[in-house]
Structure formats: C-alpha cells, structure tokens
Amino acid sequence: MNIFEKDKEYIANTYARNQVEFTSGKGSLMYSAQGKEYIDMGSGIAVNSFGIADEEWLAAVTAQASQLQHTSNLYYTEPCVLLAEELCRRTGMKKVFFANSGAEANEGAIKAARAYAHQKYGDSSHSTIITLKGSFHGRTITTLSATGQDGYHTVFSPFTEGFVYADPDCPEELEKLVSEIPCCAIMLEIIRGEGGVCPVSQEFIDKVKFLARKYELLIIVDEVQTGNGRTGKLYSYMHFGLEPDIVTTAKGLAGGLPIGAVLLGEKTQFSLSAGMHGSTFGGNPVCCAAALSIIKRLDDKLMEQVIEKSEYIKARLNKVTAVTEISGLGLMLGIKCNKSNKEIAEYCLDNGLIVLTAKDKIRLLPALNIPFDLLEKAMDILCKAIEA
Numbered sequence: 001m002n003i004f005e006k007d008k009e010y011i012a013n014t015y016a017r018n019q020v021e022f023t024s025g026k027g028s029l030m031y032s033a034q035g036k037e038y039i040d041m042g043s044g045i046a047v048n049s050f051g052i053a054d055e056e057w058l059a060a061v062t063a064q065a066s067q068l069q070h071t072s073n074l075y076y077t078e079p080c081v082l083l084a085e086e087l088c089r090r091t092g093m094k095k096v097f098f099a100n101s102g103a104e105a106n107e108g109a110i111k112a113a114r115a116y117a118h119q120k121y122g123d124s125s126h127s128t129i130i131t132l133k134g135s136f137h138g139r140t141i142t143t144l145s146a147t148g149q150d151g152y153h154t155v156f157s158p159f160t161e162g163f164v165y166a167d168p169d170c171p172e173e174l175e176k177l178v179s180e181i182p183c184c185a186i187m188l189e190i191i192r193g194e195g196g197v198c199p200v201s202q203e204f205i206d207k208v209k210f211l212a213r214k215y216e217l218l219i220i221v222d223e224v225q226t227g228n229g230r231t232g233k234l235y236s237y238m239h240f241g242l243e244p245d246i247v248t249t250a251k252g253l254a255g256g257l258p259i260g261a262v263l264l265g266e267k268t269q270f271s272l273s274a275g276m277h278g279s280t281f282g283g284n285p286v287c288c289a290a291a292l293s294i295i296k297r298l299d300d301k302l303m304e305q306v307i308e309k310s311e312y313i314k315a316r317l318n319k320v321t322a323v324t325e326i327s328g329l330g331l332m333l334g335i336k337c338n339k340s341n342k343e344i345a346e347y348c349l350d351n352g353l354i355v356l357t358a359k360d361k362i363r364l365l366p367a368l369n370i371p372f373d374l375l376e377k378a379m380d381i382l383c384k385a386i387e388a
C-alpha cells in the first residue's frame with residue numbers, strides 16, 4: 001500500500017486530504033515526497049508563524065528539548081513562567097493558563113467565566129455565554145456548542161447548555177439578548193476565520209463594550225487564529241480599542257508546536273483556583289520555549305511588514321476583475337471570486353501554491369515573514385488561478 005492507501009486504511013475518516021504528502025520545507029517553501037516545490041500561503045492554518053524549520057525557532061526548540069522535554073504541573077519550570085510574563089507584559093493581562101490547543105484554551109475561558117459568575121452571584125444563574133453567529137470555537141462538545149453555526153450542532157447531542165448566538169450585523173439584537181437572559185460573558189471571534197474571514201464592525205464592538213459595562217458581562221476574545229501578529233497587531237482586539245477580560249490563543253503561538261493559552265485579566269485572574277482546572281501537557285517546556293522565541297519577534301517592525309505584505313496582496317487582487325470581495329486584516333485574508341474557491345485552490349496546488357479555503361472564499365494565512373519575492377510568485381499563481 002502507498003501512503004494514501006495506508007492513510008485510508010488506518011486513519012480515522014475525519015479529514016478530506018489533498019493528494020500531497022509533504023516531507024520537508026524551509027521558510028515558506030515546502031517539498032512533497034515527489035520532490036515538488038510549493039510556496040506555502042497557509043502555514044498549516046496560521047500555525048507556522050515563521051515558516052518551516054526557521055533557524056531561531058529551531059534553536060529554541062532543540063535547546064529546550066535536549067535539556068528537559070516535560071515534567072508535570074506538580075513542579076516549576078522556567079519557559080512557561082517566562083512566556084506567561086511576556087504575554088502579560090505585552091497585553092496588560094494578569095495571569096495565564098496554558099493548554100494544548102485552541103479548543104482547550106476556549107474550554108478554559110468558558111470555565112473561568114462561569115467560575116467568575118458563580119463566585120459573584122453565589123449560584124449558576126448567570127452561566128450563559130453569548131457568542132457570534134458564524135463563529136468557530138473548537139471541536140469539543142462544549143466548544144462546538146459555543147460555535148455559532150447550526151451545522152456543527154448535529155449528531156453529537158446532547159450539547160453543553162448555556163450558549164446563545166448573536167448576529168454581529170445586528171447590534172440591537174445583542175442588546176435584546178443580554179437584557180432578557182442573565183449572562184456572564186460575551187465571547188467574540190473578531191475575524192471569524194473558519195466562518196469565511198468575516199470581521200465584525202467597530203460599531204458592533206462599541207456596542208459590546210457598552211453592553212458589557214451596563215450588564216456587568218465579561219468580554220472573552222477568541223484569538224486562536226487572529227492572534228500572535230497575524231493581523232498586524234499582537235492580538236486583533238488591539239485594532240478596536242477593546243479591553244477584554246479573557247483572551248484565548250493557540251495556533252501560531254508556538255510556531256508549529258501544540259499550545260493553547262488563556263489570558264486572564266484583572267477581574268478574572270482569581271476565578272480559577274487550585275484543583276479547578278489543569279492539563280497534563282499544559283505549559284510544556286518545549287512548546288513554551290518555542291512560543292517565547294516567537295512572541296519576542298513580534299515587534300513593531302515585523303507588524304509593519306505584515307501590513308505592507310497585506311497591502312501588496314490586496315493591490316494585486318484588486319487588479320483581478322473576477323475578485324468580488326477581499327476581507328480580513330493583515331495576513332489573514334479572505335477572497336471572494338465569481339469562480340469556485342475549490343477549483344482555484346486545486347489549480348494553485350497543481351501549480352505549486354498552497355492556499356486555504358473558508359466557506360466560499362479563498363483564505364490566505366502565509367507565514368508572517370514570507371519573503372517578498374516568494375509572495376510575488378505566489379500572487380502570480382493565485383491571480384492566474386482566479387483568472388483561468
């Protein structure tokens with residue numbers, strides 16, 4: 001059996017993979033088992049922040065792996081503490097809980113918000129969390145429940161109770177919901193990534209800020225995809241003058257190793273106490289050393305380059321008549337065309353370019369440090385794919 005047949009035989013049927021086996025890469029270039037070269041504009045769904053086998057990242061990972069790969073949360077280790085300190089310093093948040101994935105980070109945020117409300121009201125009367133229609137928060141039963149898309153609310157019933165969904169294009173509806181239902185939090189995915197790279201408006205965020213103050217609600221921001229420099233700021237909420245009470249992140253944080261983080265603000269920092277939450281791998285020294293090396297590089301200069309590259313991509317796409325809409329921020333962009341996105345993605349892959357899709361759009365999530373010459377080549381292929 002070849003690898004495709006073996007995969008079909010032994011791997012659970014949950015993924016519809018493309019017919020490519022990747023074996024190596026360097027930066028924004030990837031190589032298949034057949035030796036074909038690809039430019040990567042997906043970075044493993046916003047994970048490989050500095051591309052494949054980046055020297056600085058690799059040095060941080062190998063140095064830590066050769067010293068101590070894991071203890072347990074029964075003991076102290078330095079990388080997770082230094083990473084938490086850096087995350088707090090850069091965001092103004094107060095404490096960090098480490099997990100292994102986006103879904104697990106969101107689970108932690110939901111628990112922290114409910115624990116906060118339980119402490120405040122003395123019961124579970126305010127356990128409901130409002131999330132956005134079209135959002136995506138993960139694959140566990142609770143984060144599926146938090147996900148504001150009906151398509152995810154089938155088969156696996158019963159789902160976790162206590163989630164209601166607000167349409168971000170309708171701020172009045174949000175007001176109606178929070179005035180009628182006792183809630184503890186509003187959870188925002190500021191650019192709904194899986195939902196089609198759809199940003200919410202400043203007007204809606206202002207409404208969230210107003211209502212959160214009026215009804216004493218926590219603001220949770222899911223920065224799993226939008227975080228860690230992806231949109232041209234460290235976290236996407238920083239574009240909107242928002243001060244969240246809880247921030248979750250994952251994907252690009254450790255540049256290609258599994259990590260999730262829950263950042264807790266002033267109000268929520270003590271809502272989880274010893275024994276209330278935990279994770280065997282959470283705060284793993286290798287993952288945290290990797291993340292620390294990534295976060296330290298997300299400075300103003302790099303953020304300027306992210307915006308510059310974003311502008312370049314948009315300028316190229318604006319010249320293509322078949323492009324009907326470009327959405328997103330920084331290097332998280334969605335492209336709508338009057339042509340099937342699946343066809344475009346397939347053409348790209350055949351021609352040595354990796355792009356992603358989200359709903360009916362092409363989704364671009366290149367490494368933050370993709371070199372300009374590769375970006376230029378990538379856009380040549382993509383524009384041709386859209387026009388072809």
Ligand SMILES: *Cc1c(COP(=O)(O)O)cnc(C)c1O
Binds near residue numbers: 102136138226251
């Ligand atoms: C990918 C994603 C998740 C889930 O992250 P996993 O690491 O796959 O559990 C949650 N929220 C958002 C916004 C995401 O993009």
